[in-house]
Amino acid sequence: MPLDTSDRGTPLLEMRNMRKSFGGIHAVEDVSINLWPGEVVGILGHNGAGKSVLMKMLSGAYPRDAGQILINGQEAHIENPRDARKYNIETIYQTLALADNLDAASNLFLGRELVTPLGLVNDAKMEAETRKIMNRLNPNFQRFHTPVSGLSGGQRQSVAISRAVYFNAKILIMDEPTAALGVEETAMVARLIDELKAQGLGILLIDHDIHQVKALCDRASVMKNGKLVGTVRVNEVTEDDILGMIILGKNPETGVE
């Protein structure tokens, strides 16, 4: 059962009054979201509601115009993707953000290459580590010497996921991780989310599939036109309640925080 927020101690992540405009358009206006360890929070809304922009401020891809990010109660300074990684925030982008011309290991370690004592990249070591994590996440994956452009959608997704998991993320942002996947692969991602949750990660999950949100998320925050409609405890509301929030921007009577 979800607990009252006051009992849960310091959140793993607090985003307070986040704001971002592009030209005259307010992409994100005054949005606040909390995330506790071992929790999955769904971020929902129409296309253009501001979900991805909000996540990109957290992952450092966009600098924010205003707002505060606190991690374990401490203010975090996130200006670029490198900063976000320092705070153990990992992101699986909807586009996967893979360099198509490089192989799985090079992509997994991109920006964080393992090097030899001489400072040269240690490809053999990186491949060995990639094989290890892949063995855990997707044991069928064997194409370690192919540029990722030659991989299937599911295999590419495995590479993107293993990159986020390998580096001991504490906060994981998943932007529609199952949008391009088949049934079996979607189930694999769902299992993974449960597993990571059990390990105490906080996960922000952008998703359009209401069934999946009901199945995977503890709470859900709904956005509309850049503003936060509300945050609900998922098992206290119906799918229709959530749809009402997304479409009409109307909060249900119960379950709202």
Place this chain on the structure above:
Amino acid sequence: MAEQNAPRDLPQHRRNILDTLEIDTRLLGMIGAFVVICIVFDVWTGGRFLTPRNIFNLTIQTVSVAIMATGMVFVIVTRHIDLSVGALLATCSAFMGMTMTNWLPNMLGVELGASIIAPVAILVGVIVGTAIGAFHGWLIGYLTIPAFIVTLGGLFVWRNVAWHLSSGQTLGPLDPNFLKLGGISGTLGASASWILGILATGFALYMLWNARRSKLAHGFPIKPVWAEMTIGGIVAATILGFVWILNSYEVPTRKLARDFREAGMEMPEGYTEVYGVPYSVLILIVVALVMTIIAQRTRLGRYIFATGGNPEAAQLSGIDTKLLTVKIFAIVGFLCAISAVVASARLTYHTNDIGTLDELRVIAAAVIGGTALSGGFGTIYGAILGALIMQSLQSGMAMVGVEAPYQNIVVGVVLVFAVYVDILYRKRTGD
């Protein structure tokens, strides 16, 4: 590390002999094209093309463009272009020429021929080239002006900065030590060339062995021993064969006799000497090695290729793509300066039109060498081979008496055709 990763279900089937040898078919195609060009011209000229003398000349003519082409690979891989390399070469050359013939002797009173002149001049050239390159990179990376425009502007600017510096005059004669880096006036001679060849062969074989050992240590699939031996044999034969050819080019007796006379000695009867490996080729080898290591074994290289493959992904991975652009163009500027040393030393003068149209030759060399203009793909050895192919075409045609305008027509057609073949190849292999 490797215990759990036994290669239990790796694809072990190898389709054919090329697969087993793990030879890049694109490389093979380029070597094939080069061999065909050589044979055709050799037959056409009645055996004058594949003589030690002509191969020696071909080699030293290729060096300048080849050095810049290795840098152009990085530029094109990151989806940029550099149209200014020829003009930048001219500016570096003008700075070095002025340092040697004017600034050091006239302003600082350094005696002509002093051993300090060449190193200072080269240092000046390298600083100028790197700084201008970095400036281009800053305009492209930070101010987001397209590379095409920045370097097109650079082409006009630097060509004429060179003209301004030298007041449009030919600068020379250049320092004698400097001239040794141009080609024929500075070579290793027979013994040193052989030693170099043997060292290089040993190094190449060690690298092959080391790669195999590293794969074994991690439990990755390896080639059969006979395949390793075959590749090792081909590599050794190529290196030693090249040294042997350069060592077969004898210094003309008349030149030797003159050298002896100048030293105040009598030339012994039957005395001969060979040229061997020119210093300029040594420079190219060092550049090729360093650039290959950068491309394949450093973070910088990894970031260059990642940015070429998917700039957005590179940025999201925390790569500073703006600074990366500055670094890439600074490397090109540095290489232009090195090429300027070789080119002006080979001519023995700084001339106004030095490096004219080199930008096109350099881009063509990189592209013929398999660098994709769409970004993400390219190799250093490919660019050097591309430069060699272009140069052999051009000198071959000159030898059989094709007039200059027709030579250029052929080179242009070959460039377009080569890129078309490359497109077909990529479609076929899905690269």
